[in-house]
Amino acid sequence: MNYITVDRVVFSYRRNETLFDGLSVAFSLGEQVAIIGRNGSGKTTLVKLIAGMLRPQRGRILINNETITRKSIAEIATQVGFVFQNPNFMLFTNSVEKELALSLQHFKLSKQEVKERIDETLAFFDLTNYRLTNPRTLSRGEKQKVALATVLIQDPKAIILDEPFSGIDMSQKLMILQYIQKLKQQDKLIILITHSLDLLLTACTKIVALQNGQIAYDLPLKEFFADLTHLLKIGLEPTDYLSFITFLRKKGLQKDAIEKEEIIAFLLECALK
Ligand SMILES: Nc1ncnc2c1ncn2[C@@H]1O[C@H](COP(=O)(O)OP(=O)(O)OP(=O)(O)O)[C@@H](O)[C@H]1O
Ligand SMILES: [Mg+2]
Structure with a gap:
């Protein structure tokens, strides 16, 4: 069953310049989807619409069969977590622990429950020793990990990562990838936007390609990589x-x-x- 449905969405930033003119695509739980496409093809816009940060001019977006039209960004975030490209935009406090507590403030949890969730999340991300560390002092890759933790502590069923590998070195890319792999076991829907095509081979099961504001194709990974002209078709080089x-x-x-x-x-x- 589809968890996220984008149904004939029309969207433009400026009058007379339509970016999406009736775009439809759907994502199910348990899928790891990569959204690919050239710069400016609309990848970030599409996921911002799903996260409620932008609103369609026409068409609907459904999460778990409910339209998000009247839902706030905070409400949507409990169902679909969003990790920004730049983790600095997601870190506000002076300790990793406070960052995680902040993410739970909209939930009606007891002090004990908050503590348990924070402990679990720190353990999952191997961050226990960083509990009291100021996130600003961490490396870009570690910050990205804390940003991911602040999203996952809310236990959303779907997670969107927009270019999580940009600005970090290969060892840290692999570290982030390792957590994405760990999430695969939890039947979550993972939507990953990346230009690091090589990493898709291990991270994803499905490829959605955007071109000129349209879905150029939506294919299982195996079919996509069986023929590299799929990349050329949307103007990307293998x-x-x-x-x-x-x-x-x-x-x-x-x-x-x-x-x-x-x-x-x-x-x-x-x-x-
Ligand atoms: N805030 C904005 N105001 C006006 N136009 C915008 C805005 N953000 C994006 N655009 C335009 O919308 C189009 C799609 O942009 P978007 O950022 O969604 O592309 P993208 O596929 O994420 O690109 P990239 O790979 O560079 O991140 C581009 O032509 C871009 O210039
Ligand atoms: Mg983008």
């Missing part, structure tokens, strides 16, 4: 890694064998033939 994987597929690598270990095993098998 990376060396993706070209390499496609080459291996043509040599007989299984379509779903995209984990690093499986690639190494396949290469060894070819070498030993």
Whole structure:
């Protein structure tokens, strides 16, 4: 069943310049979806509409079968969490613990419940030792992790991450990816906007491509990566890694064998033939 439905949405920032002219797309729980597209194709606008930060001029957005037209951003946030590209926009206090407590202020929880949720969240994100640390003193990757924690402590069924990998180094990208992987086990809907196409191979199960304010296609990951012209169609260039994987597929690598270990095993098998 769809958890988020975008139904014939019309949206423009300026008069006479329509960005979305009847855009429809749907997302279900348990899916890990990547939204891709060139700069300016409308990715951020689409997720801001879902999070209630922008409102459509026509059409509807439904979360769990209810229209969000009259819901506030804070109400929507309990169902669909939003992690901004720049974590500095999400951090307001002088300790990680206070950041997490702030996220729970709209919930009617006892002091004990608040403490338990904070403890659990700190443990999940390996942040227990940072409880009293000022988030501003953390690295960009760690800040991104705290921002993600402030969203997840509210236990939304869906999480949107807009470019969570930008401005951080590879080891921290992998760390964030590791938490996204951990979330996969919780049957949440994860919507990830990223230009890091290589990371999609392990992070996502479905690709939604935007072009000129329209859904160019909506495909399972396997189908998408079976043919790299899917990338070219929306004006994106395949990376060396993706070209390499496609080459291996043509040599007989299984379509779903995209984990690093499986690639190494396949290469060894070819070498030993
Ligand atoms: N606040 C705004 N006011 C006016 N136009 C805007 C505003 N924000 C975005 N736009 C325009 O809307 C279009 C879609 O922008 P959007 O930010 O949604 O694209 P995007 O796919 O997220 O791009 P990027 O990959 O660069 O983040 C672009 O043409 C952009 O210039
Ligand atoms: Mg954007």
